[in-house]
């Protein structure tokens with residue numbers, strides 16, 4: 535049963551096909567007929583005759599490019615994800631369980647992260663994973679940190695005493711929690727230097743991975759838990775800050791558009807991407823910056839698709855380029871292809887790699903020595919394609935504020 539918003543989304547389609555021309559998967563995969571033919575057109579027909587969508591809808595990576603470019607505001611990618619839930623489950627059962635819940639995977643890997651990291655580097659183990667789990671042996675895999683962000687923050691006392699007006703809530707997301715806590719620690723360090731106390735409630739995975747992997751029951755469960763935490767912590771006008779664009783998009787748009795959980799709407803004005811929040815305080819930030827001794831090599835900036843879809847602009851790029859005057863150039867090469875867990879799947883790995891060629895070529899054409907992006911899985915893909923180091927903007931900003939030390 536479609537909500538009114540979803541029905542309006544169907545009826546607003548102009549049939550201009552801009553979404554089809556812009557879809558990165560349709561460009562490289564002739565089997566995928568493109569955004570509108572599957573999700574949107576199927577829903578229109580299914581409303582009349584109850585027919586099921588084509589299993590080809592599973593090729594949609596949920597990158598959201600179609601939704602971003604649609605001149606008529608049709609929620610194309612959203613409708614595609616709803617359609618995915620109407621086809622028979624795709625891929626091995628345990629893979630669906632793992633990839634749809636990165637926090638479950640993160641907790642498992644953190645039982646013994648050294649062993650997990652070593653295993654994914656062993657060609658024999660990767661081949662076995664491909665055979666049994668359907669996870670591509672050649673796909674780039676994120677490394678897991680030795681300790682989660684939660685562990686690293688346990689027992690730590692904030693140097694700032696707070697008061698509700700100077701407190702913010704931080705949603706780190708699974709990548710920061712289990713793979714790269716340094717991003718979260720950089721944000722917390724910067725905010726504390728600006729006089730904010732940072733509250734880090736025990737958020738569950740946002741659910742973006744479960745949306746893309748057609749497990750909406752999980753998404754609803756995660757959203758319910760996260761909503762309870764927002765009600766408890768977002769008092770007194772506190773901001774809710776995100777370092778992951780996909781988490782931001784899920785909280786701002788997906789809970790409402792896909793799950794029809796309107797309760798999140800009241801908190802949307804308090805949700806901010808970290809770079810945007812810092813940009814609003816650029817004068818205080820500038821006052822904290824030491825005279826710069828280090829010189830930086832040329833860097834390429836990749837805007838994640840979900841940051842584009844969340845309509846925040848590129849505040850991280852602005853901070854690095856205009857506040858810090860670093861040699862960084864945006865590449866504007868579209869989707870990196872990985873799309874969360876999409877490019878990890880054996881049957882999708884080649885598609886993801888083909889989609890990512892534009893990003894790889896653009897980085898190399900700049901002769902960049904490093905890349906910068908806000909999305910953790912984009913950073914995994916760009917590193918896999920270029921072998922260059924890839925940073926979150928806050929890692930660079932945090933390092934500069936620390937006078938060049940990590």
Ligand code: SF4
Nearest residue numbers: 547548550551553604
């Ligand atoms: S871009 Fe929007 S309006 Fe145009 S065909 Fe696609 S869904 Fe319809």
Ligand code: SF4
Nearest residue numbers: 557569594597598600
């Ligand atoms: S979400 Fe991305 S992959 Fe899916 S149809 Fe839209 S543009 Fe294509």
